[in-house]
Amino acid sequence: MSRRKIADIRKQEFAVAAxxxxxxxxxxxxxxxxxxxxxxxxxxxxxxxxxxxxxxxETALRRANGTLQQEALALMKMGSAPWDRFYAIIEANxxxxxxxxxxxxxxxxxxxxxxxxxxxxxxxxxxxRRLDSNLRSALADTGASADEAKDTANIVSLLIDGLWLxxxxxxxxxxxxxxxxxxxxxxxxxxxxxxxxxxxxxKMRMLGAAMTKGRTG
Amino acid sequence: MSRRKIADIRKQEFAVAAxxxxxxxxxxxxxxxxxxxxxxxxxxxxxxxxxxxxxxxETALRRANGTLQQEALALMKMGSAPWDRFYAIIEANxxxxxxxxxxxxxxxxxxxxxxxxxxxxxxxxxxxRRLDSNLRSALADTGASADEAKDTANIVSLLIDGLWLxxxxxxxxxxxxxxxxxxxxxxxxxxxxxxxxxxxxxKMRMLGAAMTKGRTG
DNA sequence: CAGTTTATTGACCCATCGGTCAACGGTCGG
DNA sequence: CCGACCGTTGACCGATGGGTCAATAAACTG
Numbered sequence: 001m002s003r004r005k006i007a008d009i010r011k012q013e014f015a016v017a018a019x020x021x022x023x024x025x026x027x028x029x030x031x032x033x034x035x036x037x038x039x040x041x042x043x044x045x046x047x048x049x050x051x052x053x054x055x056x057x058e059t060a061l062r063r064a065n066g067t068l069q070q071e072a073l074a075l076m077k078m079g080s081a082p083w084d085r086f087y088a089i090i091e092a093n094x095x096x097x098x099x100x101x102x103x104x105x106x107x108x109x110x111x112x113x114x115x116x117x118x119x120x121x122x123x124x125x126x127x128x129r130r131l132d133s134n135l136r137s138a139l140a141d142t143g144a145s146a147d148e149a150k151d152t153a154n155i156v157s158l159l160i161d162g163l164w165l166x167x168x169x170x171x172x173x174x175x176x177x178x179x180x181x182x183x184x185x186x187x188x189x190x191x192x193x194x195x196x197x198x199x200x201x202x203k204m205r206m207l208g209a210a211m212t213k214g215r216t217g
Numbered sequence: 218m219s220r221r222k223i224a225d226i227r228k229q230e231f232a233v234a235a236x237x238x239x240x241x242x243x244x245x246x247x248x249x250x251x252x253x254x255x256x257x258x259x260x261x262x263x264x265x266x267x268x269x270x271x272x273x274x275e276t277a278l279r280r281a282n283g284t285l286q287q288e289a290l291a292l293m294k295m296g297s298a299p300w301d302r303f304y305a306i307i308e309a310n311x312x313x314x315x316x317x318x319x320x321x322x323x324x325x326x327x328x329x330x331x332x333x334x335x336x337x338x339x340x341x342x343x344x345x346r347r348l349d350s351n352l353r354s355a356l357a358d359t360g361a362s363a364d365e366a367k368d369t370a371n372i373v374s375l376l377i378d379g380l381w382l383x384x385x386x387x388x389x390x391x392x393x394x395x396x397x398x399x400x401x402x403x404x405x406x407x408x409x410x411x412x413x414x415x416x417x418x419x420k421m422r423m424l425g426a427a428m429t430k431g432r433t434g
Numbered sequence: 435c436a437g438t439t440t441a442t443t444g445a446c447c448c449a450t451c452g453g454t455c456a457a458c459g460g461t462c463g464g
Numbered sequence: 465c466c467g468a469c470c471g472t473t474g475a476c477c478g479a480t481g482g483g484t485c486a487a488t489a490a491a492c493t494g
Contacts, residue, residue: 010471026333028245032452042473044454049471053452105332112329114386115322116243128388155403159372162379169331171345186372189406224440249482259443261484266441270482 011049011059014039018060023106027113030057058119061110065127068098071211072134078207083200085138089131090183090201091208093160094176104168131157142191152190159183180205228266228276231256235277240323244330247274275336278327282344285315288428289351295424300417302355306348307400307418308425310377311393321385348374359408369407376400397422 017039022030032053036043050056072092076085093099114120135153144152163179166172184201191197234256239247249270253260267273289309293302310316331337352370361369380396383389401418408414 007470026330028330029333031450033450043452044474045472047453048473051453101332105329108325109329111382111386112322112326113243113245115318116246124386125388128386151402155376155399158379158383158399159375160379161382162375162377165328165378165382166375169328169341169345171342182372182375185368186403186406227441248480250480260482261444262442264483265443268483 007049012063014046014049014056015060015063018056019064019106022057022060022109023102026105027109030109032056054117054119058123061106061120061123064103064106065123068092068095069130071095071098074211075204075207076134076138079200079203081196081200081203082142083194083197084204085141086135087201087204088207089134089138090156090180091204093131094163094179095208096176096212099164099167099176099179101167101170104164108165108168128157131160142197144191152187155186156183159186224266229280231263231266231273232277232280235273236281236323239274239277239326240319243322244326247326249273271334271336275340278323278337278340281320281323282340285309285312286347288312288315291428292421292424293351293355296417296420298413298417298420299359300411300414301421302358303352304418304421305424306351306355307373307397308421310348311380311396312425313393313429316381316384316393316396318384318387321381325382325385345374348377359414361408369404372403373400376403 032043075088136149139149249260253263292305353366356366
């Protein structure tokens with residue numbers, strides 16, 4: 001019983017290490033040897049838990065995405081006002097703990113492999129669909145029509161992708177605040193200024209900050 | 218004299234082949250062997266023209282970017298009305314010959330390597346700066362203020378990046394027409410509807426189509 | 435035609451990759 | 465105390481990577 005638990009914990013450790021290595025060194029340089037070194041064990045030990053390198057990296061990516069999803073979910077539960085869910089998604093997508101050049105690079109590395117790797121393809125599709133669906137339903141909450149929600153979700157997710165890419169490439173010293181501002185600017189142009197929206201944004205900004213601060217303890 | 222020319226032509230051939238291989242198979246699978254096969258020669262022959270693999274790929278990327286720039290330049294020369302240059306840039310960035318999933322993937326592959334490769338870093342920076350500067354000056358032509366031009370250029374280039382990424386990942390069967398529409402929608406929101414703008418867009422769309430059609434002959 | 439340069443190649447080198455395997459050592463139930 | 469089990473490891477394997485090199489063939493030069 002505790003045996004299996006230990007094994008699972010170990011797998012998680014390796015998965016975390018693998019994503020770190022991927023983020024730091026890129027896909028080509030993410031070798032079993034390096035992941036092993038990064039955890040302080042031997043290469044063979046890594047392969048004892050993951051039958052194959054592909055398996056390891058896929059688990060790593062799924063795990064990394066999972067934590068991001070959990071953060072989004074937690075934030076979304078913390079509000080019920082019309083724009084709350086929308087800004088919860090935005091906030092989660094630019095969390096201080098994940099919106100970092102290295103992390104962004106891990107995801108870009110995955111994107112580059114998507115066309116040559118069905119597993120990554122699936123994962124990527126799932127991530128996109130989830131974001132799109134979340135954005136649409138969040139925008140529907142604000143009273144937008146289905147078409148309006150669809151179009152806006154499209155543009156917002158497009159901007160999110162672009163901002164993450166830019167974060168990874170480290171263009172213009174992009175900050176998470178800057179990123180959220182850019183999205184907010186486009187949304188404001190689309191829906192006009194509204195105190196409700198501003199309140200939701202500020203609320204989620206605070207909650208997001210509190211959440212990530214509480215994590216370091 | 219004709220010697221050097223032949224050598225240069227050969228180099229170009231290899232560079233083109235290298236970019237094709239990169240687009241088709243990704244960075245990891247872009248091996249000297251494969252590039253050689255793709256051109257019907259031996260691996261050693263490729264290395265005769267390019268001292269190193271890094272050298273080859275860098276040349277390939279620079280060349281691919283160069284053709285895109287030339288297309289943009291040619292289009293930009295074809296108009297003098299306020300919005301002409303802006304839509305020339307847009308049109309060139311979504312040219313039917315380059316805005317394709319495989320080509321997009323070549324660039325994504327480069328992006329993934331940027332943090333671990335100073336040469337790619339430089340190239341990427343140059344590409345970004347050029348686009349940004351072109352967009353800004355094109356927008357200044359339309360009578361926008363410097364700040365307005367800066368902000369708009371920022372968002373437009375962000376959208377371009379996102380659209381290329383999405384093209385590479387083949388999300389939602391993205392078409393070049395769709396891509397231009399998305400950008401146009403945001404620009405319209407920002408500057409309102411204007412017959413001048415619409416005229417410029419239609420003009421460049423036609424010119425772009427004529428250009429790429431004329432190429433197949 | 436002779437000599438020199440240039441293009442192309444196969445054979446080869448070394449490093450490293452992902453992955454296998456048998457052996458070792460600790461831990462737990464009996 | 466003992467056998468079964470589990471985690472860990474070093475040694476090893478075949479494949480493949482980038483890159484070198486000497487030999488050969490072809491093309492230009494005088």
